[in-house]
Amino acid sequence: MSEDLDDIFEKVKEGKRLTREDGVRLFNCKNLLTLGELAHTVKVNLHGNDVFYVLNRHINYSNICLSGCLFCAFGKPPGHSQAFELTVGDIRRKIQEENASQIRELHIVGGCHPDLPISYYEEILKTAKTLCPNAVVKAFTAVEVDHIARLEGMRVEEVLKRFKDKGLDMMPGGGAEIFADHIRKKICPNKIDAFRWLEVHRIAHQMGIKTNATMLFGHIESIEDRVDHLLALRDLQDETGGFVCFIPLPYQARLSPLKTLSSPSGVDVLKTIAVSRLLLDNILHIKAYWVMLTVKLAQLALYFGANDLDGTVVEEKIGHMAGAESEEFLTRGELEWIIRSASFNPVERDGLFNPVHKNEG
């Protein structure tokens, strides 16, 4: 092997856990294909030739947000000309536009809204579950849940209990950004800190609510910050086992308020996916989120450790408002073609990564 990484390669082959130093060395490795091959071997051991996709729909109930994160082009302050807020009736109509019995995941998120009451969120969950009984309802990030709890003067446990009773099946992984405090202070100073983000996920896991996790990378963070982020997720997963999937999110710079020289390069994206697969030995699924990667790079990521392409999505705002150049939605046929033409076997899943058997309707 190249660049004296033989010891790391041996560790991976023996199923031994990698250290922080190993993670940094892997990121600094210049041999992309060798790194990819190692991550691919791990992925194939876990998932064989299968690659998942999901028939899902994203719904953003509002983009009104008090956080004002510098990387985000989606969130707008109250009164802004591009601010929007959907009624529960609007959400009902959006769901009814789809073939509701086929949807297996509803992904519902917004911002930190100044005054929507908890009953609004409960109504959304009730509506989603009633209209889409076959779907996993994946809603409200840790940031939103913490915000709603504070607005209502409630504990996160109480909010999640009420949401679970109304149909919340799992929580998405957004809002994690990068955990490093000195970077958070610069790019999202008004958002909950890493400790709190992890704490809300810990509470959810303890209540039997599975969650996903993300990492926003390629802005002003260092390689060490990325490794520390991954290791913090690995630590919590050791404790709770509640994370289903990890989603690395390459920073979209084009229309984002935070001006960096560029978005992360294709090589950086593939490396980050590969190192994520190698460090996160206890999170089963790594997503190549085609919205942020583009379809072509997401397909390549299937050879760098990713085993999921996400889904049909239907309506996407967060990436596209920041300048993502991907399509806004994909069909089942397109998703299956992307997977098949990379020589993998497409497997339809639900939000919790249970395979959907075609005769289930």
Ligand code: V47
């Ligand atoms: O939380 C915001 C990020 C996230 C930008 O859990 C940006 O299954 C890149 O979390 N460039 C939302 N990223 C997306 C997300 C997600 C997507 C798909 C599936 C799941 C899941 C979660 O997007 C935000 C933030 O971290 N984001 N602005 C930007 N300019």
